[in-house]
Amino acid sequence: MPFSKLYIENKMAKYDFLIVGAGFFGATCARKLTDAGFKCLIVEKENTVGGLAATEEKDGIMIHKYGEHVLHTDDDVTWNFLSQYDTIINVNKYVKCFNGNKYYSFPLNMNLFNEVYGTIYPKDARELIKKDISEYGVEYKRNLEEEGIYKAGFKPYMLTMKGYYEKLFQEEAKNLSIAEIRDLNTQFNYSSGYYQEYYVGVPLNGYSTMIENIIGNDIDILLGKDYITLKDRFNKLADYVICTCPIDKFCSYIYGPLPWRTLKYELKDFTNEGENFLGIGTVRIVDPNNALIEMIEHKSIVPTEAEKNYISYVTVDKWNADKIGMFAVNSEESEALLDKYIAFVNENFPNIIFGGRQGLYRNISICESVKLASDLCNDIITTMHSS
Numbered sequence: 456m457p458f459s460k461l462y463i464e465n466k467m468a469k470y471d472f473l474i475v476g477a478g479f480f481g482a483t484c485a486r487k488l489t490d491a492g493f494k495c496l497i498v499e500k501e502n503t504v505g506g507l508a509a510t511e512e513k514d515g516i517m518i519h520k521y522g523e524h525v526l527h528t529d530d531d532v533t534w535n536f537l538s539q540y541d542t543i544i545n546v547n548k549y550v551k552c553f554n555g556n557k558y559y560s561f562p563l564n565m566n567l568f569n570e571v572y573g574t575i576y577p578k579d580a581r582e583l584i585k586k587d588i589s590e591y592g593v594e595y596k597r598n599l600e601e602e603g604i605y606k607a608g609f610k611p612y613m614l615t616m617k618g619y620y621e622k623l624f625q626e627e628a629k630n631l632s633i634a635e636i637r638d639l640n641t642q643f644n645y646s647s648g649y650y651q652e653y654y655v656g657v658p659l660n661g662y663s664t665m666i667e668n669i670i671g672n673d674i675d676i677l678l679g680k681d682y683i684t685l686k687d688r689f690n691k692l693a694d695y696v697i698c699t700c701p702i703d704k705f706c707s708y709i710y711g712p713l714p715w716r717t718l719k720y721e722l723k724d725f726t727n728e729g730e731n732f733l734g735i736g737t738v739r740i741v742d743p744n745n746a747l748i749e750m751i752e753h754k755s756i757v758p759t760e761a762e763k764n765y766i767s768y769v770t771v772d773k774w775n776a777d778k779i780g781m782f783a784v785n786s787e788e789s790e791a792l793l794d795k796y797i798a799f800v801n802e803n804f805p806n807i808i809f810g811g812r813q814g815l816y817r818n819i820s821i822c823e824s825v826k827l828a829s830d831l832c833n834d835i836i837t838t839m840h841s842s
């Protein structure tokens with residue numbers, strides 16, 4: 456940990472901003488506001504920084520605690536900001552879908568269409584998908600199933616998507632929103648990387664170190680403190696609060712919990728299976744009868760000479776208030792509930808601003824979270840400096 460100054464609780468210092476959560480959103484806000492001359496305190500409930508992107512090194516392998524994370528954006532400003540805090544290695548995310556004892560390429564690209572349809576040229580794959588769209592009547596794309604067939608055709612959808620998303624969201628694909636796969640674009644090319652943005656990569660020293668570097672030595676941070684249980688005391692320490700904890704939890708679930716989905720990660724030693732086992736960073740287990748939803752081979756994410764090999768077994772976990780909400784569920788009901796919570800906070804806590812993946816109840820990526828945090832801070836800085 457590079458942090459040199461730790462806030463001492465009974466010192467009763469006064470801060471301009473209390474920032475709840477040391478994930479990318481909180482760390483970016485703290486850095487931007489500190490650089491603009493404001494005094495910030497970060498409160499993080501875990502004993503380490505990183506949030507959902509947290510990493511830790513084990514025997515020379517960077518373990519991605521909550522699934523493989525790869526940065527991806529087209530935004531120069533976000534990329535240049537992050538690049539100041541670690542060297543970013545130019546690697547993409549690589550994913551295979553496992554179904555019926557076979558690997559299928561993913562995301563939706565020519566490798567997959569070639570494996571499933573036998574098509575070689577993009578125009579032939581386009582034709583077959585068009586045929587399925589018309590045969591299955593999915594022009595209007597009212598749910599995830601129709602969107603999946605629209606994007607990939609029936610067979611590729613069945614082999615790579617249906618079982619995976621039904622396990623993840625514990626709901627039939629026909630009842631899921633198309634928004635759950637909004638970022639999944641059909642790529643009529645043979646490039647195998649998951650992300651197609653201009654900037655793609657992974658920080659050399661892991662995401663937690665990158666966040667430690669963003670926070671640096673000039674921002675006070677309290678680790679292992681749950682803001683919610685101590686919020687009356689914490690709120691007195693600062694004029695404003697930027698909060699990345701779940702908005703429904705902050706409001707003591709007065710309207711009931713927002714629907715969250717969460718996963719469980721179990722790290723297993725695969726060293727005895729040889730140099731590598733999966734041969735790829737992420738394998739999605741699509742078969743609905745298999746309790747596993749993903750396997751992650753951490754040493755395949757970024758090439759390493761490490762001798763050991765660790766694989767995370769990922770299963771769907773039943774969410775409760777003590778668990779991290781990893782995936783927001785897009786539906787009209789959840790949007791209506793979210794609106795009620797936003798209205799409640801605006802009315803009762805005018806000095807508290809919610810942000811980040813859990814605070815906004817949005818399945819955003821790291822770079823989206825950083826961009827939203829930067830935009831928010833630019834607005835705050837402009838407003839405060841002009842008043």
Ligand SMILES: Cc1cc2nc3c(=O)[nH]c(=O)nc-3n(C[C@H](O)[C@H](O)[C@H](O)COP(=O)(O)OP(=O)(O)OC[C@H]3O[C@@H](n4cnc5c(N)ncnc54)[C@H](O)[C@@H]3O)c2cc1C
Pocket residue numbers: 475476477478479480481498499500501504505506507508521522523524525526527548680681682683684699700701781782810811812813819820821822824
């Ligand atoms: C399985 C999975 C895979 C993903 N893969 C990618 C990927 O490949 N690329 C990508 O760009 N993004 C990916 N993401 C998204 C990425 O993890 C998030 O966008 C990013 O980590 C969000 O950062 P954040 O700061 O907004 O929120 P979070 O990381 O959720 O940070 C919130 C912080 O607040 C803390 N906190 C919560 N409650 C309290 C409290 N009461 N008191 C104090 N602290 C509190 C939490 O401990 C946490 O540290 C993935 C997400 C998941 C779930």
